[in-house]
Amino acid sequence: MSSNPDEILMCQDTPVSTQALSTPRPATELPAEVLSVLNDPLVGIEEPLSEWLIAHESAEHVTIMHELEKPVDMGAGDIRSYALITVAAGENQAIPLEAPWGLHRSTLCTPSIDLGSLTExxxxxxxxxxxxxxxxxxxxxxxxxxxxxxxxxxxxxxxxxxxxxxxxxxxxxxxxxxxxxxxxxxxxxxxxxxxxxxxxxxxxxxxxxxxxxxxxxx
Structure with missing residues (x-):
């Protein structure tokens, strides 16, 4: 992992700092309102929230990540090492939850460097x-x-x-x-x-x- 704590990596188009991965904050440190949303069965989190790290936190978007015990090989060199969940307040919701929050994204990803105009x-x-x-x-x-x-x-x-x-x-x-x-x-x-x-x-x-x-x- 890069030693630069300010470097921004990408995980399925979601930015995450190297510091969030190297010195993780557990998701249990999120506000009670957000924890209630993340505990909704529709979000589909099976592990304790203490095992998820906070990748991004703002008033409108919260992203948490969980390192997989065994990476998932999607084939053709695409190997996913993290589960990622983003909940959002307002628009861009895939599944509405406790208003104003909804599930925006639930996926598997691998942190990668920002390739600029090129794709992974x-x-x-x-x-x-x-x-x-x-x-x-x-x-x-x-x-x-x-x-x-x-x-x-x-x-x-x-x-x-x-x-x-x-x-x-x-x-x-x-x-x-x-x-x-x-x-x-x-x-x-x-x-x-x-x-x-x-x-x-x-x-x-x-x-x-x-x-x-x-x-x-x-």
């Missing part, structure tokens, strides 16, 4: 060309997570950052979003990364997520 992507090794120690290239499969009508992300994948150390190869990859489109699952797109030196026994890491995670076969 699932990243795996290409099983057709698994890495070898003498390779000076890494063959990857990149799966766009934004809406693209189930089409590949050809010519829109960008290697934002490549950092090579003695023990790791750290990759930050994003996808230039397409305009419009429906949201079925997108297919993986082959993508090759050129290295400055042979891979050897270094670990390949997806550094777009926080903390960085090893890139594996799908």
């Amino acid at each position: 992507a699932g990243v795996t090794l290409d099983p057709g060309a698994p890495p070898r120690s003498d390779d000076e290239q890494i063959a990857l499969l990149v799966t766009e997570q934004g809406c693209n009508s189930g089409q590949p992300a050809i010519d829109r994948i960008e290697l934002i950052e490549l950092s090579e150390t003695e023990t790791t190869v750290e990759l930050v990859i994003g996808v230039q979003p397409n305009t419009g489109g429906t949201c079925p699952s997108n297919p993986p797109t082959p993508f090759t990364v050129n290295l400055e030196q042979p891979l050897a026994d270094r670990t390949i890491l997806n550094a777009a997520v926080a903390p960085a995670r090893a890139v594996t076969l799908p």
Whole structure:
């Protein structure tokens, strides 16, 4: 995790500071009014609220997160490590609760760095060309997570950052979003990364997520 407490990460389009994750405040510290809303069975929280952390708190939006005991592999390199719930006062409610509050979002996510205009992507090794120690290239499969009508992300994948150390190869990859489109699952797109030196026994890491995670076969 980044050591900068002011850095803002994204979790399914929801901003959360690194400080909220590194020095968490339990959800039980929220006002009684909000706790009453979160305890509504329609919210669907099964764990004690003391196990949830406050990711964001304002007069109109409250987001809490709970680290999963075992991350959920959604496939194609998309691995979710947190449950996230947002309740909102006013508009944008999926399920009305105690007025003025309602459930805005309930999802699974993984904290990731802000990619700016680019969107997140699932990243795996290409099983057709698994890495070898003498390779000076890494063959990857990149799966766009934004809406693209189930089409590949050809010519829109960008290697934002490549950092090579003695023990790791750290990759930050994003996808230039397409305009419009429906949201079925997108297919993986082959993508090759050129290295400055042979891979050897270094670990390949997806550094777009926080903390960085090893890139594996799908």
